[in-house]
Amino acid sequence: MRLAIWILGVLACANAAMMAVDLGSQFFKIAIIKPGTGLEIAFNEQSKRKTPSAVAFTDEGERLFGDAAVSYATKYPQRSFLDVRTLLGACSSSAEDPAKCIRTNATVHIGEEEHQYPTEVLAAMILAQAKKFASASLDSSLDIVRDSVITVPSWFGQVQRAALVDASKLAGLNPPVLINTNTATALKMLFDSKEKSLNQTVLIYDVGSSSASASVLQISKTQGKTDEVLTVDALAHAWDTELSGRALDEILANYVAEKFDETRAGSDSVKNIPRVMARLRKEVQRLREVLSANTEAVFNVGSLHDDQDFRLQISRSEFESLAGHLFDRVKIPVEKALKDANVSTKDLGAVVPYGGVSRIPLIQVRLLETLGLESLTKSVNTDEGAVFGALWYGASLSSLVKSRKVDVVEHLPDSISVAVGRDNSSKKVEPQLSRLFTSGSKTPQRKTINFKRMGDFNLTLFADNQEPPIAEYMIGNVASVIGKMKDNSTVIPPKISITFNLDKAGLFEIYKAEATIEESVWVEKVVNATESATPTQSSGETQSEETSESVSPEETADAEPTSNNTKVERTMQTVVHRVNLSKSLDRNANALASRRMSPSDLARAKQILYKLDEKDRKRKERSDALNSLESSIFKLREELYNEELEKVSTEEERDSIRAKLMEEEDWIFDADKATTQDFTSKEKKLREMVGRLNFRLSELSSRPEAVENLKRAVEYSRTASADIRQLHEEKNSPELPKIEAFINELEETSKFLEDSLASQSGKTDMDDPAFRSADLDSRTQALTKGLTRLTKLRLPTPAPSPSEDDTPGRVEGGESSAPTEESASETGEPTPEEKEDL
Known part of the structure; x- marks a missing residue:
């Protein structure tokens, strides 16, 4: 609640x-x-x-x-x-x-x-x-x-x-x-x-x-x-x-095994038989659970080994004594x-x-x-x-x-430190040690350390009082930041910044590694003679992988005139070069992270799972097809005993189908190598055999109504279409061809019905029908739709006779507005003489 x-x-x-x-x-x-x-x-x-x-x-x-x-x-x-x-x-x-x-x-x-x-x-x-x-x-x-x-x-x-x-x-x-x-x-x-x-x-x-x-x-x-x-x-x-729980189960399993061995004097201990011990471990788990609620329980297993049953009663106090050292x-x-x-x-x-x-x-x-x-x-x-x-x-x-x-x-149970190795140019050998996170530090959090190196180096993450270390990394691409300098004749070591991330799950990783170096350079700028020569400061750092940026002006040199209105100023500025460093996990090192799956390992594992999933999918499809075939055989056999089905089939037909069902049922027992397609194909054929009888039964039920509906549709359509044709003939309608086409279709349908009934009259209920009720229904619908379209055909409308109000040239006030011959010609309209010619 x-x-x-x-x-x-x-x-x-x-x-x-x-x-x-x-x-x-x-x-x-x-x-x-x-x-x-x-x-x-x-x-x-x-x-x-x-x-x-x-x-x-x-x-x-x-x-x-x-x-x-x-x-x-x-x-x-x-x-x-x-x-x-x-x-x-x-x-x-x-x-x-x-x-x-x-x-x-x-x-x-x-x-x-x-x-x-x-x-x-x-x-x-x-x-x-x-x-x-x-x-x-x-x-x-x-x-x-x-x-x-x-x-x-x-x-x-x-x-x-x-x-x-x-x-x-x-x-x-x-x-x-x-x-x-x-x-x-x-x-x-x-x-x-x-x-x-x-x-x-x-x-x-x-x-x-x-x-x-x-x-x-x-x-x-x-x-x-x-x-x-x-x-x-x-x-x-x-x-x-x-x-x-597993340790307690192991104690109980060994105890039961020893008691069982006592009943098999001279035989090898079942403790050395993996299959028996696996079964014991499963059974004693239930025994332990019963003892949690009851003071006594009974272990009773049939055919534990060599067809020998075993029954043992054990009390809670015995169990507590056996596992006393664990309970302590x-x-x-x-x-x-x-x-x-x-x-x-x-x-x-x-x-x-x-x-x-x-x-x-x-x-x-x-x-x-x-x-x-x-x-x-x-x-x-x-x-x-x-x-x-x-x-x-x-x-x-x-x-x-x-x-x-x-x-x-x-909170972290142990402190986490990092050992930063020296580069090749250093005379020192011992790595620099730095404490990243102290014991009890909250998660998640990040920590950045800064130091200087001239070349590539390695670093090791480790937890205090633990072996082996967490991870060893190789940090590379340091020299590239030096190569970005315009003057690298005298270079100071770049500043290295490494940011470590400790996430909510307690996992460590290097979040970011970058190197930066500064140098002073002369920058020339063409300005108007009247403008201020004061340079502007750079707008700040960018986020690109490799950047160079101006930080601050240091000195302005004398300007050199280039024309009457402009001059060149030379300014000393500090430029910061920044490069993202590469970080690769050393998988050969004796470190915890080396046991993680590499990208290639993950790719191979995905392929393994994909292949297993595909096999399971195909296996399931085959199993479903087999189950469907077995189910169909059972259901189809039951259908053959339907009294209604006996009305439309002979005993020989039903016996033949039963024999086929029995044959396929026997085939299933030897179908270890059969494919999914084999099962589905056989099921389809069996369903078709019984479906043929069901079709006869269905037609026997639906045929009379379908015939009667089509007869009524033919008679009504014949009468209605004749009346519609007469109306359109009186008006000399252009829609007469459509009416004639419908009447032809009507007569063709009438003949189809006569022929179908004639063919069916020579058949019994146990024969396949001469026609399908669905065919009659579709023709009934076609006649109904066709007749509906005829009723919507429009009759021709006669032209209206002119009245005085419609006399051309009469306008309000009694004045004529009829155009002159000249004006009529200019407007492109026919003159009275031209109208007569027309």
């Missing part, structure tokens, strides 16, 4: 839509916003509110998503990826340099071939599914979804966030807005609050499938000049990737987040558990013990709070949707 009230604040200003994706490691949820409807969850193809973040490949190369991929993984785990998000930014040690971490691709064996897919491609597949579900939830009149907001865990670094941006581009989305999951959850809390004024410190504790995180946030609601301003200030984030880690991110935010427990206004795993009772108990509290705030939907909060954030940033003002502030 509260959400519906806030929805009233969303006004449509464009025919567009936006989606938010809560991209979890196990499930993803989608919320959409569109003009006039507000916020809503987008359902998947199974009408579910959340979808597994999974993709799998069959041995034939078909892609499976969601629940289908999860089910497939229990049989073929080697071709299944159940946690695509965690794969983003993954790397492995280089064989040549163990200290260097290089990109890791996902390997898939399809048949005899091995395929290497960048992890961004797998993530793009998931996001494309989200886009598909969102588009399906929108009206067809709307454009497809392009704008998106995606939640990310707070522990996502530069590599993972950049990889997610690249994956979004591959999925056909605009660069997304990224927001931390806990920040989005706090924003949802703020929107749900009924308080008119609010200023509160909250702790969000999220335990998901792959990690646990704690965030301390300051949320406030204030009244602006025209509307409320909602602010979420993320004071600190902390996390623990060891405590997770609940306090780790909580204590760190409070310390980093410089906040004590008594300052907290609310502690909110979030995420599906946070429902485990012992996790909530440990959380209360750590904070010394008696209760938790459970007003936020632990499944959908983040996706709605993310969508509100996106709406506040979009120009397509009007929403209340939202201000989200994030």
Whole structure:
């Protein structure tokens, strides 16, 4: 209800839509916003509110998503990826340099071939599914979804966030807005609050499938000049990737496997069988969820291995004992987040558990013990709070949707510095170090540093206390600014300005790099002898890539006369030369940014996705054609038992069609190599066979009325056209040929009807009709339209007889105005004699 009230604040200003994706490691949820409807969850193809973040490949190369991929993984785990998000930014040690971490691709064996897919491609597949579900939830009149907001865990670094941006581009989305999951959850809390004024410190504790995180946030609601301003200030984030739902499931799966091994004395442990363990991991997840609500649960799986069923009862206390070391880690991110935010427990206004795993009772108990509290705030939907909060954030940033003002502030966990290398002309070796952003700096922001270099140089971005560095760049084109000088015999180093950008997503980039150099030059100007020789200052800097501009006059030389009225003045001016520098990422360096996809990598990835999409499209077309053929066979067989159809067909005809249906049904079972065209062609032929009988039945019903209508039309048209012809003959009308043409058409139609009825008289209801009722209907309409046109033909109108008032030459006052012969000739009108001749 509260959400519906806030929805009233969303006004449509464009025919567009936006989606938010809560991209979890196990499930993803989608919320959409569109003009006039507000916020809503987008359902998947199974009408579910959340979808597994999974993709799998069959041995034939078909892609499976969601629940289908999860089910497939229990049989073929080697071709299944159940946690695509965690794969983003993954790397492995280089064989040549163990200290260097290089990109890791996902390997898939399809048949005899091995395929290497960048992890961004797998993530793009998931996001494309989200886009598909969102588009399906929108009206067809709307454009497809392009704008998106995606939640990310707070522990996502530069590599993972950049990889997610690249994956979004591959999925056909605009660069997304990224927001931390806990920040989005706090924003949802703020929107749900009924308080008119609010200023509160909250702790969000999220335990998901792959990690646990704690965030301390300051949320406030204030009244602006025209509307409320909602602010979420993320004071600190902390996390623990060891405590997770997947880690708990692994403990349960190993425990169940050990118990199952005890029933198979002397056999190898099923722990070494990937297929069995994949199935166990899926089943124990349900077991864990049951134990969150009940003190006991039963694990019962048929044919777990070697056709052996297995049943095991486990209590909540046993589970808590097995995973005790993980439950003890609940306090780790909580204590760190409070310390980093410089906040004590008594300052907290609310502690909110979030995420599906946070429902485990012992996790909530440990959380209360750590904070010394008696209760938790459970007003936020632990499944959908983040996706709605993310969508509100996106709406506040979009120009397509009007929403209340939202201000989200994030802080850098570590300081960011830059090391600027020396150029070749420098005697110094050590790079210049400069602090760009200090720990706790707000995002987004920009920072510009200035220094001098004579030639090209490199620079390195790095975060304190982190390895490897963020990125290494080569800055070039410095010498070009020196080449623009008129006198470069004595040159001072150009001034270099580098602007760094830290965006809302926490990503760093070089926003702008330029070099400037000044020189004094003599400038000559021809002026009138009487004019002032004072020069004017340049109008300012331009935005072109390479510019030279006058800055200020320094000195004026003696003028040299050129004529009586003019002279040449020489003025010393300072000219600024400006050049945009090139900046290229060093992809061979051991830096985080080196793991990003290059432009050529992105181009290849697009081709991979295009080919996979085309295969899926053709596969779907074939599947739809096959399903349509099977459905048609079933429906057509049922139609043959229609009593009405028996009136217009013989038993032999129906048996022949039934035999053909059976033949095609048997053919389907061996049609593994059949094409889409094969299915559609066979379906068309079968429909034509039964359609022939349906046509007879339809004609049997419609023929009498069609014949009667045409007979009446012929009779009426014959009578009416005869009357019309008589009227026009009396007036010697020029329209008679049209009337005769209609009468000829009428007689031809009458003969057609007679011949058709004669042909039909020799046929039974079980024969194909001699003519179609539709042909008679069209002729009836033609006669009706033709007769309507005849009735609109105009009869000739006789010329009116002259009256006294119309006598030529009579004008008011009794005077004649008839022209003389001379005047008539001059005007070009015929004289009375000429009229007689005429």
